[in-house]
Amino acid sequence: MIWNGEGLKKLLDQKGCTISALATALKISRPTVHGWINGQAPKGFFLLQLCDFFQIGPEAFFSEREVADISIPLHRTSRGAKLTPEMDRVARELAQEYALFFKNSKVRTMVPVLRANIRDKINADILANELRKMAGTDPALPINYQSAFALIEKLGIIAVFRDFPESLKKSKAFYAKIFGHRVIFINADTNFLDLIFHLLHEAVHALRDDTPGATGKEEEAFCDKVASLTQFPEPYILSLAHMIKGNSAANAVIILKSYAETNSHALYGVQKRIDAIGLWPAGINTSSLHGAEANVRKKFPPISKILLSSGDARDFVEQMKTLSPGFITLLACYLPQCSDRKLGELLGLDNSPDASLLREELQRIPQK
Amino acid sequence: MIILCDTSSIFLLLRIAPGMFTDPRYECVTIQEVHDEIFRTQKFKDKYPWRFDFKPKVRCLGYSDVHSRSYETLYEMINLSLESGVIDAVTGHDFNLSRVDKSIVACALANKYKVASGDASLCRYAGQEFGEIFEGSVSALEVLNGWLEKKLFVWNDTIQAFLNDWKIQNEASQPPGAVKRFKELTGLSFPR
Numbered sequence: 001m002i003w004n005g006e007g008l009k010k011l012l013d014q015k016g017c018t019i020s021a022l023a024t025a026l027k028i029s030r031p032t033v034h035g036w037i038n039g040q041a042p043k044g045f046f047l048l049q050l051c052d053f054f055q056i057g058p059e060a061f062f063s064e065r066e067v068a069d070i071s072i073p074l075h076r077t078s079r080g081a082k083l084t085p086e087m088d089r090v091a092r093e094l095a096q097e098y099a100l101f102f103k104n105s106k107v108r109t110m111v112p113v114l115r116a117n118i119r120d121k122i123n124a125d126i127l128a129n130e131l132r133k134m135a136g137t138d139p140a141l142p143i144n145y146q147s148a149f150a151l152i153e154k155l156g157i158i159a160v161f162r163d164f165p166e167s168l169k170k171s172k173a174f175y176a177k178i179f180g181h182r183v184i185f186i187n188a189d190t191n192f193l194d195l196i197f198h199l200l201h202e203a204v205h206a207l208r209d210d211t212p213g214a215t216g217k218e219e220e221a222f223c224d225k226v227a228s229l230t231q232f233p234e235p236y237i238l239s240l241a242h243m244i245k246g247n248s249a250a251n252a253v254i255i256l257k258s259y260a261e262t263n264s265h266a267l268y269g270v271q272k273r274i275d276a277i278g279l280w281p282a283g284i285n286t287s288s289l290h291g292a293e294a295n296v297r298k299k300f301p302p303i304s305k306i307l308l309s310s311g312d313a314r315d316f317v318e319q320m321k322t323l324s325p326g327f328i329t330l331l332a333c334y335l336p337q338c339s340d341r342k343l344g345e346l347l348g349l350d351n352s353p354d355a356s357l358l359r360e361e362l363q364r365i366p367q368k
Numbered sequence: 369m370i371i372l373c374d375t376s377s378i379f380l381l382l383r384i385a386p387g388m389f390t391d392p393r394y395e396c397v398t399i400q401e402v403h404d405e406i407f408r409t410q411k412f413k414d415k416y417p418w419r420f421d422f423k424p425k426v427r428c429l430g431y432s433d434v435h436s437r438s439y440e441t442l443y444e445m446i447n448l449s450l451e452s453g454v455i456d457a458v459t460g461h462d463f464n465l466s467r468v469d470k471s472i473v474a475c476a477l478a479n480k481y482k483v484a485s486g487d488a489s490l491c492r493y494a495g496q497e498f499g500e501i502f503e504g505s506v507s508a509l510e511v512l513n514g515w516l517e518k519k520l521f522v523w524n525d526t527i528q529a530f531l532n533d534w535k536i537q538n539e540a541s542q543p544p545g546a547v548k549r550f551k552e553l554t555g556l557s558f559p560r
Contacts, residue, residue, distance in 0.1 A: 001451045041452060044497030047445050058445035062452060099451065100464040313412045336459055339487045340376075341466035351405055352375050352468075352487075357412050 003041035004063040011054050025053055069103070070095045072176045073205055073215050090167045094185060095176040097345055098160065102178040104337060105330045108156040117211065119222035127204070128229030140235045142263045148196045148231075149323045152184065157206045159199075159324040161188045161303055162348040172198035175205040182206040188304040188348055193266050193297055200227035231265065232273055240270055241279035249284045257292040264300065267293045313357040317365075320347075332365035369503065371511060372476045373398045375405050376486030379415075380508040380539060382422050383530045385515060389427045393520055396484075396511070399475055401468045403428045415537055434475050443474040449497070456492060463493045477501055484511050486540045508534075509542035509550060509558070516553040523554050535559040 012022060019037070023030045026049050036042050042050065051058055072091050116123030135151040137143050143151070152159050164171060164187040172190045176183050184202045186195065204223040213219075240259060244252035253267075260267050267289045274280045307319045320328045331346065338346070343362075344355030373381070373388070373396050381388055381396075388394040403426050406419055447470060454463050465473070469490045476483045477498055483505045485491055491505035506514075515521065547558040 001448055003449075003452050041449065041454075044445060044449055044454075045500045047449060048442070048498070048501075051441060051445070058441065058448050062448045096451075100453070100462050103453070104462055104464075308411050311412055316412070337456075337461040337489075338464040339466060339469050339489045341469050341487070342464050345466045349411055351408055351410060353379070353405070353415060354410050354412050356376070357415075 001062040002065050003036075003039065004061055005037045005039045007061055007063065008050070009037045011056070011060065015054065022053065026050075069099055070176060070178050071209075072174060073209065073219075084167070086167050087171070090165050091171075091174055091176070091185075094162065094165065094168070095178055095183070098178055098183070101330075101334055101338070101346055102181040102183070105181065105334060107180040108158070108182075108326060116208075119218055121225070124222060124225040124229055127207075127226045131200070131203075131226070131230045132233065135230075139233055140239075142232050142236055142265050143196060143200070143230060144264050145192050145196055145199075146322075148199050152199065152203055153324070153326055155203060155207065156182065156326070157203055158183045158327045158330070159186055160184070160327055160346075160348075161186050161307065161320075161324070163188050163304070163350075173202045175202040175209075177206075177209055182209065186303065188307070189302050191297055191300050191302050192306070193260075193264060193300040195303065196265065197227050197231055197269055200230050203227075204230075228269065228273060232270060236263075237270060237273045237277065238279075241274045241277070244274075244281060244284070245279070247281075249288050252281065252284050253288055253292045256289070257296055260292075260296045261299060267296065313354070313361045317358065317361040321365075328362070328365065332362045335359060335362055369395065370479070370481045371396050371484050371506060372472060372479075372481040373402070373511075374472060374483065374485035374487065374490070375402050376540070377484035377508040377511065378402065378406060378426065379419070380534060381484075381511060382425065383418065384512065384527050385521065386422055386425045388425075390425060391520075393518065394515060397481065398426065398428050399434055399471060400428045400431070401471055405468065429475075434471075436478055439474050439478040442477050443470055446470045446474055446497075450493075454493070454497060456489065457496055458492055463489060465490060465493060473498075476503070482506055484508060507542050507546055509546040513546055513549045513553060516550075523556070528556065532559050 012019065019030055019033045023033045026033075026046060028046070032042075041047075047058060047061065050061065054060070070092060072088065072095060116127055131151060132139070132143070134154055135143055135147045137147045149159060158181055160183055162185055164185075168174075168187070169189070171187060172194055173184055173186045176185060184199065184206065186199070190198070201223045204226045208219070208223075240256065243255050247255065256267050256270065260270070268286075271280065271286055271289060303323075307316055307323075309315070309319075317328065331343070335343070340352045340355040340359060343359055344351055347355070347358060349355060349358070378388075378398065385394055388396040389398065406426060407423055446465075450463055450465060450470070455461065456463050469487065472483065472485065473490060473494045475481065476494065480501075480503055482503045483491060483494065484507070485505060486508070494502045495504070516523070521527070542558065547560075550556070550558045
């Protein structure tokens with residue numbers, strides 16, 4: 001939102017009132033009113049007086065910026081849940097809490113990555129290969145969460161952890177562009193196992209944000225494709241397909257479960273990929289993966305548990321420095337500009353005593 | 369003069385004067401959001417493990433007392449103006465207050481309360497933007513001095529021990545004027 005000086009002029013005209021009359025009524029000078037009309041926002045007390053004078057709410061004096069400060073292209077919901085206008089509104093509200101922080105923080109440079117205008121398998125492969133190279137992981141293994149976060153950092157994207165409001169609970173993460181910063185909001189309730197794919201999916205959104213027409217269902221499908229190819233390299237999928245071939249359903253599930261546990265991924269992610277290349281054994285019903293999937297998931301905690309595992313503010317900051325160093329660095333620079341509570345809000349800790357402890361820890365971080 | 373107490377000042381004063389919200393002579397009020405913050409489970413080490421013993425003592429203003437029309441207008445105004453950018457004359461940066469901070473400022477302005485908060489930016493914002501109607505802010509020690517002036521309690525070793533805790537817990541420093549006045553009132557040095 002911005003102060004709308006022209007709106008004040010219109011209100012004066014509608015009321016048939018002159019600048020002088022307003023200045024007299026508010027016991028201020030005419031140049032002050034001219035300044036407001038020309039875009040200089042009045043201080044709060046005079047804004048209150050303007051509301052009284054015009055018998056109008058404060059929103060009448062503000063307008064949206066011409067170029068949106070915040071854009072949220074789309075959300076990826078979990079298991080086919082529908083995207084609702086309410087979800088969009090709540091996500092926007094959440095992103096809005098970070099508007100001033102990002103407005104006043106230095107924009108990080110995005111690493112140039114191949115821009116693909118055609119959303120086909122070839123371009124998805126190329127993009128995924130670039131991302132895997134950048135993540136620096138073993139070419140035959142899935143990306144783990146540490147590598148996924150390191151990739152986000154290398155790309156210049158900011159990862160923010162929050163407890164999502166109720167209407168967003170079905171989202172694991174969403175991407176937003178806030179004052180030029182590319183930000184991925186991550187639901188702190190999300191299990192690490194589920195997170196990697198969603199993190200990569202949102203990272204692809206962030207990379208393609210400036211690509212014309214990069215919205216809609218096709219774009220979502222393309223981001224899914226790139227995220228899956230980035231998380232699971234082709235050799236890994238082929239080797240799993242080879243291993244389960246000829247096994248009973250029970251044995252196949254055991255094999256998949258063992259690999260999922262070792263390499264930190266969900267079973268369904270690989271099942272879909274094996275199926276997509278036509279190698280999923282016809283005799284194995286996907287519903288047989290339910291129990292194994294649930295068991296594997298139990299072994300991976302939600303992010304909030306990792307961040308708050310020791311109950312110590314210093315450890316929290318250390319974890320944050322590992323997972324989201326870009327965000328922590330910006331926050332450390334921003335400390336003089338925000339109240340304790342605001343700091344807590346930015347870090348998803350709705351508690352000022354906790355936030356004051358964090359402030360002490362963040363003050364130790366050298367500012368760049 | 370009624371004082372709207374924020375979380376940090378309540379942690380400092382509650383053990384010294386458990387009746388601060390129940391006895392009108394103390395002239396202190398607080399809001400539900402602050403109450404919730406005090407009694408919410410903390411995620412990090414609990415600096416104030418005694419707080420739950422005092423839960424019945426922290427009474428807050430009712431919803432209808434806080435959410436008057438003028439409060440709602442002020443809250444909206446504060447929200448919009450902060451969103452559009454209000455530069456802190458002291459730091460040169462935009463003010464950035466949380467939802468609860470905004471609520472404290474709006475409540476203080478709507479009801480002509482003073483504010484006792486350890487949060488300097490919140491107080492600076494209220495003073496800078498609404499200086500004509502803001503009743504001002506006071507430190508926890510200034511509140512305490514006010515109670516001593518009114519002779520609401522007699523200073524004793526237990527109270528002194530609570531005050532010593534401020535230093536042990538590394539709480540925010542108190543204004544020099546308030547420290548001097550404390551010595552005049554009690555004959556004791558404020559723990560530093």
